[in-house]
Amino acid sequence: MYLEFTKMHGLGNDFMVVDLVTQRAYLDTVTIQRLADRHFGVGFDQLLIVEPPDLPDVDFKYRIFNADGSEVEQCGNGVRCFARFVHERQLTTKTKIRVQTKAGIVEPELGANGWVRVNMGYPKFLPQEIPFVAEENEDAEGLYSLALAEERSINIDVVNMGNPHAVTIVSDVLTADVAKIGPQVESHVRFPERVNAGFMQILNEKQVRLRVFERGVGETLACGTGACAAAVSGMRRGLLANEVEVQLAGGKLHIAWREGDVVWMTGPTTHVYDARLDLRYFQG
DSSP, X not given: OXXXXXXXXXXXXXXXXXXXXXXXXXXXXXXXHHHHOTTTSOOOSEEEEEEOOSSTTOSEEEEEEETTSOEESOOHHHHHHXXXXXXXXXXXXXXXXXXXXXXXXXXXXXXXXXXXXXXXXXXXXXXXGTTOOOOTTSOTXXXXXXXXXXXXXXXXXXXXXXXXXXXXXXXXXXXXXXXXXXXXXXXXXXXXXXXXXXXXXXXXXXXXXXXXXXXXXXXXXXXXXXXXXXXXXXXXXXXSXXXXXXXXXXXXXXXXXXXXSOXXXXXXXXXXXXXXXXXXXXXX
């Protein structure tokens, strides 16, 4: 059975995008893991699936699978690519669409030259909304101390942007030990559904640098929801202005938020190639 797909990326955060509106396929965990392999498969950070919606007044259903085969709630770079994909594949003529995700409805709007602006919804901060196990003496509005190996600890803020994020401020993202600390935070016992670990360096009130160790993937070149979470964390603590530029290894995103409002993310997309493969080769 042949499966058509498109390879895309948002600032280097790369995706295999599959239209399951006009074609049919069953993709189990092992198949996804094999497709994600960068030596023997297609290679990607996430697999994005386009399906017909389950809800009224929604254009599409958007499903996201990490390279390890786990399904996640949201992917910010992915939703920008998703919006461009459905338009270029002529699944819709709209430039502004409503998309159903596991985390709720998002509304991407396609602009010029592959740029997409997305209403990412409302951020959540309460421990039970992350989810995060807070201790009795900790302030839900403040920072949390997270114990790590070798008797080390870091201070984190927690934000849910449709998926869970832990944000810590570092003096220099280039020298931050993301490879060592990232996996400890991602799978920390206090995050029952694991977490995306963000390391943010504040350059000034309108510019930050960010690295993200993503749940089920590892460090990526860019993370859209991670950029939203980091920016919002800085804004609500009075460290950043209401509109900031987030600099990631793969490029820049523009994030805007005001207290009590939704988060807006604007950034580029890249269509790399279209292809088809024999799915039987990847199935168990």
